[in-house]
Amino acid sequence: MFITLEGIEGSGKTTQIRHMVAFLSRKGQQCIVTREPGGTHIGEKIRSILLDTRNNAMEPLTELLLYMADRAQHVKKVICPSLEAGKTVICDRYFDATVVYQGYARGLDVGFIEQLHNIILDNLKPDLTFLLDLSPEIGLKRAWKAVTSGNRPLRETRFEGEKISFHRKVREGYLQLSLAEPDRFRVIDASKEEHQVRDDILKVLSV
Ligand code: TMP
Numbered sequence: 001m002f003i004t005l006e007g008i009e010g011s012g013k014t015t016q017i018r019h020m021v022a023f024l025s026r027k028g029q030q031c032i033v034t035r036e037p038g039g040t041h042i043g044e045k046i047r048s049i050l051l052d053t054r055n056n057a058m059e060p061l062t063e064l065l066l067y068m069a070d071r072a073q074h075v076k077k078v079i080c081p082s083l084e085a086g087k088t089v090i091c092d093r094y095f096d097a098t099v100v101y102q103g104y105a106r107g108l109d110v111g112f113i114e115q116l117h118n119i120i121l122d123n124l125k126p127d128l129t130f131l132l133d134l135s136p137e138i139g140l141k142r143a144w145k146a147v148t149s150g151n152r153p154l155r156e157t158r159f160e161g162e163k164i165s166f167h168r169k170v171r172e173g174y175l176q177l178s179l180a181e182p183d184r185f186r187v188i189d190a191s192k193e194e195h196q197v198r199d200d201i202l203k204v205l206s207v
Contacts, residue, residue: 001029002083002088002089002091002126003089003091003126003127003129003130004091004130005092006097006131006132007132007190008139009140010139010141010142010143010145011190012142013092015194016130016198016201017090019202020201023202023205024088030086031087031090032082032089034082034090034091034092035091035092036070036074036091036092036093037066038070038074039074040073040074040078042070043070043074046066050066050158051156051157052156052158053154053156053157056158060102063106064106067097067102068098071094071121075121079091080124091126094126098117099113104170105167105170126184128184128204129184129186130186130188130201130204131186131187132197133174139167143157143160186201
């Protein structure tokens, strides 16, 4: 089973993944937790380029191709082998993030992004995608709190530093994707308390 989590900055994906793994492991599933960008040795290097605040001069097309390079490596080296071995893969962001961030928010052509995905992914779609939805105002407040409390390096905040209008486009983009594929997406209200969000997610996983 291939499960992905999506959402704006500060939506609490990482915290909720911990709860999901605890729950699924109790049910006897062998879980692999991974993330994009990152998830492989090469991917972690690409991640540090992508998130580095000193790289503000990055062209949208450069950004897109770096996410694609990260994903190509990740799919081949981690996601496919793990699924073939019968494991449950829980991935913190996947291709929806590119459609939304580089497509809807940066303004690159979504058709072009989908063409690249057709080449890279060999049709590998998640079975289930949780969209942790909340307003950018709340999300960004939480995201910056994680930085000031030392849970996220200040140097890796290139996206947190984007204007609120950018984050609104990201949120709207995700909601549009969820409407287009209601069978795959579960939209979760991530403005609730951590334990309530957890319960809402585990309810879906229990079915
Ligand atoms: P993270 O902080 O949730 O790990 O994500 C890193 C950042 O990368 C986040 O701001 C969203 C952004 N991103 C994209 O812009 N496109 C993508 O394809 C992915 C996977 C992430």
